Amino acid sequence: MKHLHTFALIEAVARSGSMRKAAEDMNLTASALNRRIRGFEAEFGSPIFERIPGGVRLNPAGEMLLHHYRMSKSDLARVQSHVADLTGERRGHVRIACSQALLPYFLPEQIARYRAAHPGVTFTVTVRDRAQAEQELASYASDLALVFEPVYLVDFEVLHLIPQRVHAVLRKDHPLAAKPELRLWECLDSPSVAPNAKYGVRHLLDFAARKLGRTLNPVLETESFELIRHYVLHEQAIGFQIPIGLRAPDDGSLVFRPLAERDVATGSLILGQLRGRTLPVASARFAMQLAAALHED
Amino acid sequence: MKHLHTFALIEAVARSGSMRKAAEDMNLTASALNRRIRGFEAEFGSPIFERIPGGVRLNPAGEMLLHHYRMSKSDLARVQSHVADLTGERRGHVRIACSQALLPYFLPEQIARYRAAHPGVTFTVTVRDRAQAEQELASYASDLALVFEPVYLVDFEVLHLIPQRVHAVLRKDHPLAAKPELRLWECLDSPSVAPNAKYGVRHLLDFAARKLGRTLNPVLETESFELIRHYVLHEQAIGFQIPIGLRAPDDGSLVFRPLAERDVATGSLILGQLRGRTLPVASARFAMQLAAALHED
DNA sequence: CTGCCCGTTGCGAAAAATGCACCGCATCTG
DNA sequence: CAGATGCGGTGCATTTTTCGCAACGGGCAG
Numbered sequence: 001m002k003h004l005h006t007f008a009l010i011e012a013v014a015r016s017g018s019m020r021k022a023a024e025d026m027n028l029t030a031s032a033l034n035r036r037i038r039g040f041e042a043e044f045g046s047p048i049f050e051r052i053p054g055g056v057r058l059n060p061a062g063e064m065l066l067h068h069y070r071m072s073k074s075d076l077a078r079v080q081s082h083v084a085d086l087t088g089e090r091r092g093h094v095r096i097a098c099s100q101a102l103l104p105y106f107l108p109e110q111i112a113r114y115r116a117a118h119p120g121v122t123f124t125v126t127v128r129d130r131a132q133a134e135q136e137l138a139s140y141a142s143d144l145a146l147v148f149e150p151v152y153l154v155d156f157e158v159l160h161l162i163p164q165r166v167h168a169v170l171r172k173d174h175p176l177a178a179k180p181e182l183r184l185w186e187c188l189d190s191p192s193v194a195p196n197a198k199y200g201v202r203h204l205l206d207f208a209a210r211k212l213g214r215t216l217n218p219v220l221e222t223e224s225f226e227l228i229r230h231y232v233l234h235e236q237a238i239g240f241q242i243p244i245g246l247r248a249p250d251d252g253s254l255v256f257r258p259l260a261e262r263d264v265a266t267g268s269l270i271l272g273q274l275r276g277r278t279l280p281v282a283s284a285r286f287a288m289q290l291a292a293a294l295h296e297d
Numbered sequence: 298m299k300h301l302h303t304f305a306l307i308e309a310v311a312r313s314g315s316m317r318k319a320a321e322d323m324n325l326t327a328s329a330l331n332r333r334i335r336g337f338e339a340e341f342g343s344p345i346f347e348r349i350p351g352g353v354r355l356n357p358a359g360e361m362l363l364h365h366y367r368m369s370k371s372d373l374a375r376v377q378s379h380v381a382d383l384t385g386e387r388r389g390h391v392r393i394a395c396s397q398a399l400l401p402y403f404l405p406e407q408i409a410r411y412r413a414a415h416p417g418v419t420f421t422v423t424v425r426d427r428a429q430a431e432q433e434l435a436s437y438a439s440d441l442a443l444v445f446e447p448v449y450l451v452d453f454e455v456l457h458l459i460p461q462r463v464h465a466v467l468r469k470d471h472p473l474a475a476k477p478e479l480r481l482w483e484c485l486d487s488p489s490v491a492p493n494a495k496y497g498v499r500h501l502l503d504f505a506a507r508k509l510g511r512t513l514n515p516v517l518e519t520e521s522f523e524l525i526r527h528y529v530l531h532e533q534a535i536g537f538q539i540p541i542g543l544r545a546p547d548d549g550s551l552v553f554r555p556l557a558e559r560d561v562a563t564g565s566l567i568l569g570q571l572r573g574r575t576l577p578v579a580s581a582r583f584a585m586q587l588a589a590a591l592h593e594d
Numbered sequence: 595c596t597g598c599c600c601g602t603t604g605c606g607a608a609a610a611a612t613g614c615a616c617c618g619c620a621t622c623t624g
Numbered sequence: 625c626a627g628a629t630g631c632g633g634t635g636c637a638t639t640t641t642t643c644g645c646a647a648c649g650g651g652c653a654g
Contacts, residue, residue, distance in 0.1 A: 002340060003300045019601065032643050034602060043299060046380050053651055054600065061380040068376045072369045079365045083343050083358040276573075316632065329612045331633060350620055351631065 001076060006040050007069040009033055010048065014066060018055040070140040074277070081280035091120035092282030097133040097142040098125060099200070100225040101245030101269075107146075110293055114286055121282045129198040137274040143283035146290065148242055149200030149267045157275040160291035163266045166201055167246060167256045169193075169232055169239035176238070177255045184208055184263035191237040193228045194218040200267055201240050208264040229254070244269060269294070298373060303337055304366040306330055307345065311363060315352040367437040371574070378577035388417035389579030394425045394433040395443040396496070397522040398542030398566075404443075407590055411583055418579045426495040434571040440580040443587065445539055446497030446564045454572040457588035460563045463498055464543060464553045466490075466529055466536035473535070474552045481505055481560035488534040490525045491515040497564055498537050505561040526551070541566060566591070 012022040013033070023033040041047050048062030058066065081092040098107060103125075111123050128136055131151045136142040138155055148164065150156055168187060170177045176186055188209060194216060195202045202216075209216045220231055228239040229246075233253060246256050271290055273279060279287065309319040310330070320330040338344050345359030355363065378389040395404060400422075408420050425433055428448045433439040435452055445461065447453055465484060467474045473483055485506060491513060492499045499513075506513050517528055525536040526543075530550060543553050568587055570576060576584065 003303055006300055018599090020599080029644050030600090031602075031645080035642080038602085044380075045377060051601070056601080060383065064376045064379060068372055072372065075365055075369065079361045080342060082361060083341075086357065315630090317630075326613050327632080328614080328634080332611080335633085348632070353632080 001073075004069070004073055004076075006036055007066075007073070009036055010040070010062070011066060011069065013037065013049065013056060014058045014062065017057060074140040078278055078280045081282055085281040091118075092280055093122050093124065094144070094280075094283045094286050095124040095126070095142040096144045096146060096286075097128045097136040098146040099130065099133070099148050099269075100127055100223075101148060101242050102146055103127065104226070104245055105247055106244050106293075110286075110290055114289055118282070118285075121286075130200055131198070137272070140274070143279050144271065144273055144287055144290075146269070146271050147200070148269050149203060150270055150272065155275045156272050157277075158270055158272050159287055160271040160294055161268050162294045164242040164244060164269045165258045165261065165266050166204055166240055166264050167243050167258050169229060169241055169246065170255050170257065171232055171236065172252055172255050174236060174238070174255075176257070179257065181260050182257050183260050185212060185214070187238050187240075187259070188212075188214050188216065191219040191235065192216060193220040193222075193231050193235075193237045193239045195225065195228065195240070196221050196223055198223075201242060204264055204267050205240060212263075242267065242269065298370075301366070301370055301373075303333055304363075304370070306333055307337070307359070308363060308366065310334065310346065310353060311355045311359065314354060371437040375575055375577045378579055382578040387415045387579060387582075389577055390419050390421065391441070391577075391580045391583050392421045392423070392439040393441045393443060393583075394423045394430040394439040396427065396430070396445050396566075397424055397520075398445060398539050399443055400424065401523070401542055402544055403541050403590075407583075407587055411586055415579070415582075418583075427497055428495065434569070437571070440576050441568065441570055441584055441587075443566070443568050444497070445566050446500060447567055447569065452572045453569050454574075455567055455569050456584055457568040457591055458565050459591045461539040461541060461566045462555045462558065462563050463501055463537055463561050464540050464555050466526060466538055466543065467552050467554065468529055468533065469549055469552050471533060471535070471552075474554065476554065478557050479554050480557050482509060482511070484535050484537075484556070485509075485511050485513065488516040488532065489513060490517040490519075490528050490532075490534045490536045492522065492525065492537070493518050493520060495520075498539060501561055501564050502537060509560075539564065539566065 009022065009026055009028070012026050013019055016022045016025065019033055019037065020030045023030040026033070037049065041049075044061075044065070046061050048059060048065055049056040050059045084091045096107075107125060111125075115121060115123075124142075126136060126142060128145075128147075130147045130149055133142075133145040133147045134150060134152060134156050137145050144159075145156075168176070168182050176182055176190070184205075194205065197203065197206070205216050219235070219237060220228075222228060225241055225245060228241065231237065232239045241256075243256065248254060248256065271287060271294065273287070306319065306323055306325075309323050310316055313319045313322065316330050316334065317327040320327040323330070334346065338346075341362070343358050345356060345362055346353040347356040374390075381388045393404075404422060408422075412418060412420075421439075423433060423439060425442075425444075427444045427446055430439075430442040430444045431447060431449060431453050434442050441456075442453075465473070465479050471487075473479055473487070481502075491502065494500065494503070502513050516532070516534060517525075519525060522538055522542060525538065528534065529536045538553075540553065545551060545553065568584060568591065570584070
């Protein structure tokens, strides 16, 4: 939308902290950009950037204005999506922030399914830890978030919730693989491979271990869930993940065992949006599909 | 704000139902306006006007778009007002829709008081009956509504409420003027002067009369509360109003007597806004002042 | 100091918006 | 029935706005 272009420029300047850099990003000369900003400030009645040596920075007025812009833009997108919906074919774009656990199986299947029914809809998937995911929503950068054990629930509206128990990921010849359910203390005695503290699985494990007066000392700590799954094939160690991101390989080389519920609390995988926001049609429908799919699992 | 000018044009076209008329209103030629509309429709991806013989009319897409514009514009005004507030002196504009009863004494006093403290704030007062007042809020044409006995309470958020009993307005030599409180049946036997059915006072009276199996048959039915007050000076009749719009004249020519509570239900004078909306600073502060003043009465 | 990068400004060129005249069409009118 | 009227829409010259280029002054690091 052309009439919001000045705001888009403002956002670019705010992001890069420099008019010249922003001008380059937006395919403009610095002089033109500068004049647009100054012109807007004059019209708006107050500066929105504070000029600091080495660049510019948003002042409080600018922060509020930028928030207005994001809200306004997102609402316009909603209207457009709604209109496209009632003119017949469904088009639109769905932006979703999610945990890594959804990447290998769940999300690709769901997106493919939705696109099979509505080829006009496109997707953006951003991988974020649970704290970042909520900020994505708050800044209108994503429509939906699908995260395990969100942190701050302010401004976060739960659309659907399913419980997920923490599972151990083991090589099939691991001594503990024989048991149908593992106790936490058993795991603490073996070498472990765990995600870092930003992730919900780790948070639940740390919390549970502290209750036992023990700590989790992983031999490998990483941000990559994929690395965890592959590493346990090479060393006799225990990985930890949630079942939605796990599927037994054909060769049976890996097995998954739940941790006893009385040791480690069951976590929640939560589908949510920004509180009070009305989503574009495509996003709302996709959220409904996700909720239904989660319900089946 | 310049970037919303196209929307303002769209609104003008929607209002007048004709591009040529709207062009005149907005100081443009019809051709320029036409191109802006068509250009916007192309960019938006869908027509927003339906072309009918003799002019144009908004289609559903246009309705939604216009609603977005009004919301967006009002939110920008809120941001601007907020910024002006934090830069020091308070400026802004308060738009209020109210019942006639507030016009003679209450509102002018309150506005003057507020302006004495904040000379930078200006006001628009629109007189609306109780149904129209809520539509004013819904279309973002007013920030606040102060009405007696609102009709539909959806999307209407009550900020403050005070009870108001219906009062009879009598000339001092009226036979009923001697009594401290009047019964409804006494009034029905005298000639009466009443507002029409759009007003809350009349609604309460009609409802009460029906309970008695009687009807109110006013000799003069009008939209003007002022006319009612002045007419009873000329004919020995009973007028009906609420006390906030009444003040005994110095010469004692008029007296006001409440109707018995067991005959006519006590109505509510309600200060409200559009549900969920965050008002500009000036409007929010003025609403607080109004609420406090109502509380004292 | 020198070089560098920053925001900012003057000025001519390019682009966008506007005004004017006019078209085709439907409706109203005598 | 024909002419007049008022509507949305379009081609073209003109005006207004915006942009790109070059240059200026000011902080800052080496």
